[in-house]
Amino acid sequence: MPDAAVAARSSETTDSGTTQQVDVAVVGAGFAGLYLLHRLRKAGFSAVVIEKAGDVGGTWYWNRYPGARCDIQTMDYSYTFDPELDREWTWSEKYATQPEILRYFAFVADRYDLRRDIRFGTGVKAANWDDASDRWLLTTDNGANISCRYYIMATGCLSTPKPPEIDGVKDFKGAIYFTGRWPHEGVDFTGKRVAVIGTGSSGIQSIPLIAEQAAHLTVFQRTASFALPAQNGPSPDDRKTYFEADRAAYREQARWSMAGVPYPQETAVSWQLSDAERRERFEKAWAAGDLVHILTQLWADQGVDVDGNALIGKLIHEKIRAVVKDPETAAALSPNDHPFGSKRPCLDTNYYTTYNRPNVTLVNLRQEPIKSITATGIVTDKRSVDVDAIVFATGFDAMTGAIMAVHPITGRDGKSLSSVWANGPQSYLGLTVAGFPNLFMITGPGSPSVLSNMAVSIEQHVEWVVDRLAALRDAGYTTMEATETAQAGWARHMADCSTVTLHRLANTWYTGANVPGKVQGLMPYTGGVGPYRSICNEIVSRGMLGFKMTGPNVAEQCNDGEVVRLQPDVRLVLGMLAEMNLPPFESLGAQGARDFLTEFNKGRPVGRPVGEVGTGMLQGAAGPLPYRLYRPATPGPHPIVVYFHGGGWVLGDEQSDDPFCRDICRRSGMIVVSVGYRHAPEHRFPAAAEDGYAATGWIAEHAAELGGTGEPVVVAGWSAGGNIAAVTCQLARDRGGPEIAGQLLICPVTDCTFDRPSYVDNANGYFVTRGLMYWFWDIYCSPADRTDPRASPLRGNLANLPPAFVATCEFDPLRDEGIAYAEGLAAAGVPVEQLQARGHFHSSLMMVDVVITGVGGRVKMAEALRAFAGLPPKLEERGAETPIKIDAAAG
Numbered sequence: 001m002p003d004a005a006v007a008a009r010s011s012e013t014t015d016s017g018t019t020q021q022v023d024v025a026v027v028g029a030g031f032a033g034l035y036l037l038h039r040l041r042k043a044g045f046s047a048v049v050i051e052k053a054g055d056v057g058g059t060w061y062w063n064r065y066p067g068a069r070c071d072i073q074t075m076d077y078s079y080t081f082d083p084e085l086d087r088e089w090t091w092s093e094k095y096a097t098q099p100e101i102l103r104y105f106a107f108v109a110d111r112y113d114l115r116r117d118i119r120f121g122t123g124v125k126a127a128n129w130d131d132a133s134d135r136w137l138l139t140t141d142n143g144a145n146i147s148c149r150y151y152i153m154a155t156g157c158l159s160t161p162k163p164p165e166i167d168g169v170k171d172f173k174g175a176i177y178f179t180g181r182w183p184h185e186g187v188d189f190t191g192k193r194v195a196v197i198g199t200g201s202s203g204i205q206s207i208p209l210i211a212e213q214a215a216h217l218t219v220f221q222r223t224a225s226f227a228l229p230a231q232n233g234p235s236p237d238d239r240k241t242y243f244e245a246d247r248a249a250y251r252e253q254a255r256w257s258m259a260g261v262p263y264p265q266e267t268a269v270s271w272q273l274s275d276a277e278r279r280e281r282f283e284k285a286w287a288a289g290d291l292v293h294i295l296t297q298l299w300a301d302q303g304v305d306v307d308g309n310a311l312i313g314k315l316i317h318e319k320i321r322a323v324v325k326d327p328e329t330a331a332a333l334s335p336n337d338h339p340f341g342s343k344r345p346c347l348d349t350n351y352y353t354t355y356n357r358p359n360v361t362l363v364n365l366r367q368e369p370i371k372s373i374t375a376t377g378i379v380t381d382k383r384s385v386d387v388d389a390i391v392f393a394t395g396f397d398a399m400t401g402a403i404m405a406v407h408p409i410t411g412r413d414g415k416s417l418s419s420v421w422a423n424g425p426q427s428y429l430g431l432t433v434a435g436f437p438n439l440f441m442i443t444g445p446g447s448p449s450v451l452s453n454m455a456v457s458i459e460q461h462v463e464w465v466v467d468r469l470a471a472l473r474d475a476g477y478t479t480m481e482a483t484e485t486a487q488a489g490w491a492r493h494m495a496d497c498s499t500v501t502l503h504r505l506a507n508t509w510y511t512g513a514n515v516p517g518k519v520q521g522l523m524p525y526t527g528g529v530g531p532y533r534s535i536c537n538e539i540v541s542r543g544m545l546g547f548k549m550t551g552p553n554v555a556e557q558c559n560d561g562e563v564v565r566l567q568p569d570v571r572l573v574l575g576m577l578a579e580m581n582l583p584p585f586e587s588l589g590a591q592g593a594r595d596f597l598t599e600f601n602k603g604r605p606v607g608r609p610v611g612e613v614g615t616g617m618l619q620g621a622a623g624p625l626p627y628r629l630y631r632p633a634t635p636g637p638h639p640i641v642v643y644f645h646g647g648g649w650v651l652g653d654e655q656s657d658d659p660f661c662r663d664i665c666r667r668s669g670m671i672v673v674s675v676g677y678r679h680a681p682e683h684r685f686p687a688a689a690e691d692g693y694a695a696t697g698w699i700a701e702h703a704a705e706l707g708g709t710g711e712p713v714v715v716a717g718w719s720a721g722g723n724i725a726a727v728t729c730q731l732a733r734d735r736g737g738p739e740i741a742g743q744l745l746i747c748p749v750t751d752c753t754f755d756r757p758s759y760v761d762n763a764n765g766y767f768v769t770r771g772l773m774y775w776f777w778d779i780y781c782s783p784a785d786r787t788d789p790r791a792s793p794l795r796g797n798l799a800n801l802p803p804a805f806v807a808t809c810e811f812d813p814l815r816d817e818g819i820a821y822a823e824g825l826a827a828a829g830v831p832v833e834q835l836q837a838r839g840h841f842h843s844s845l846m847m848v849d850v851v852i853t854g855v856g857g858r859v860k861m862a863e864a865l866r867a868f869a870g871l872p873p874k875l876e877e878r879g880a881e882t883p884i885k886i887d888a889a890a891g
């Protein structure tokens, strides 16, 4: 709609009696509220924005403490919806100050004539859904109440300051300030004794400036934060050049990136880099002064693996020690209870050097908690500090505070949002809540929000919501509401995403841990901005999946379901594979497919180091076969796992599952011998099966030479290798040895039929297809031979076999035959443990260091191998799946 028409439409908004009737009411005139108003008008909706503050700006209106600045480069923290606006405004610095950011919002408000539809100085006291009229009724504390069809919370994630839960605050006779509610006239601390409580972003930004003014500054720190020098100044040339080269492309790349800032996906893992290379990368990131850079560009495992992450912590500790002269203060300032990035790192200017000033003292509350605040100051376990002013930089009731705590919201059937969220926020996409029709949250809990460049996330939410409202209107619907199924599915997806990252290992405002009594759980979506955007788009393309829509003159529509059933990293991998548009393996011929696989495998992360990797030859059924041996770093001898690689009896070799063999060797502490058995079509059935059996016998016989503990050995295999491992156990039983202590079968081929449901449900789209399996079977085995138990072990005698661990994946054509084999073994009296990996496909458990959600499964496999070999359970060294113990926050 042209701007003139927009203005005309919105000015039609009228008061009817004491109730203002509008299509849409928005709470909050910050980044989100301003864009919403503009976009709603453009789409032809009447709208009003209710804002408690006296002007636009949202959180930037209130957060005026000294040193308040952006911590995403302001070039990226800008509206992008209008290229002209983008061109008209130029930021003066890399990280703009709060006053400049407010000027920007004022500029935007003026440019689009927004203020005339904003009711400043007004709060909502209650919001009630009225089923009869399909409208929300808002009671305000200033002026007319509001009746609206749609109610949108653009209240920001960090806008409700957390009350200071310290005894005696009311007794203090000096001045009290909150960084999140700073006096507009400013504060002069000259000659004053000042206390700052809190060392998050607000504390760290304000402390150096307060220290310059105050007679003495005492900082009370409970948790040390990681802080990175902002290196503020003009926008850095490299980013500016990149931006200016093609602004539209830059913005588009940001929209599809993980964090909302265009940086490439780092692929090198920490153990691939030398100490010197890691240090070089770190120094570059330190000098860049950019959170997104240091959080994403060091090495690929930094955000998902505790060990890869700990390397960064150590390097930052060095930096702190190099600046802070007093070793005790330096140690106290060095974070040691949470992984880097799991709690929001801060950007600072002169933060650490401030502690070298003679007028600054750090009090470490971990050693001397605050007992109380008195009339004259602050008393800890060890000292009493008299001050004239206390600055609470104690943070916010984040993400849910402004939505839930500020006013009661009552949805369908009189349900209040606070009761629905009593056990933590539930939402679909962080945008909507089941039972609350036509209620939307911009960057609500369950969306990427605070783990992203908010500007990008806000624009995406605003556009998605307004486009949906317009589509509803055009189709004659008056309500839109998330279903319980969709919401529960989103909660599951959120939980799956959070297992990938290290956020779960820290007590932070991301999890609600900073507010006493708040239900804890990771609130932002950790799956990334680009993936989130694609999910939102997918919901639309799949007929508003997970939403019910109703209207007076149209048939109700409800396309119920869960939008993401794959594990988040599996979804990304499958998405990337789909984008590569790979030719089907079966179109390449056997040799072509082998060459292709070899090339393809070159692109995957190299596995982690083990004690030793060796090669050799062993005796197969018809001649020598190569093997590759992985030995743990611990002193031997070790029990031996005989491993058979995957590849449909046609592809792969003893090296092709190298990362998995390393992983399982490290986790189990056992030797893994990967066998290069013969392949079809050169050697058809039963060559592979007979080689498997012969190789196992040879390895058992030569165990001592290989550094092993001798018989019994354990067998393991993936896919066709799982088939060979299962067959080997049957042959060993029937042919008098060797003795096998257990079998680990991962997505095994166990039967030659293709009619089980998993072959139908997962026939295509999950990398291993039904067509590929036809091809493998055709190359390996004539139809007449396929029912032989050496090809289809499910058809053999399953009694008296070694104990088994059978892993299957939900989205795998082979899933049901693997489950059938496990059930068959159990029915025959064999001890069996099953792992049915939810949201995984045929290859994903094997994709070490790519599919992080496979770690838990591999830990279980390693434990099963140890149990087969009679080893005690192993306490994993700190790994992604091992929670480190965190002390609860204590004041």
Ligand code: N01
Pocket (backbone or CB within 6 Å): 068, 069, 070, 071, 072, 158, 164, 165, 166, 179, 197, 198, 199, 200, 201, 202, 203, 205, 220, 221, 222, 223, 344, 347, 365, 370, 393, 394, 395, 396, 450, 509, 514, 889, 890, 891
């Ligand atoms: O709040 P915080 P913030 N006794 O929660 C401590 C954004 N932001 O306002 O960690 C003693 O991070 C608390 O200790 P602990 C940014 O996303 C951005 O600083 O709970 N101490 C912590 O040290 C940021 O992450 C910018 O143990 C108490 C501090 O107070 C988010 O806002 C600038 C305590 C609170 O830190 C929040 O930052 C500012 C108690 N009772 C903010 N209670 C930019 O640069 C709390 N603490 C854009």
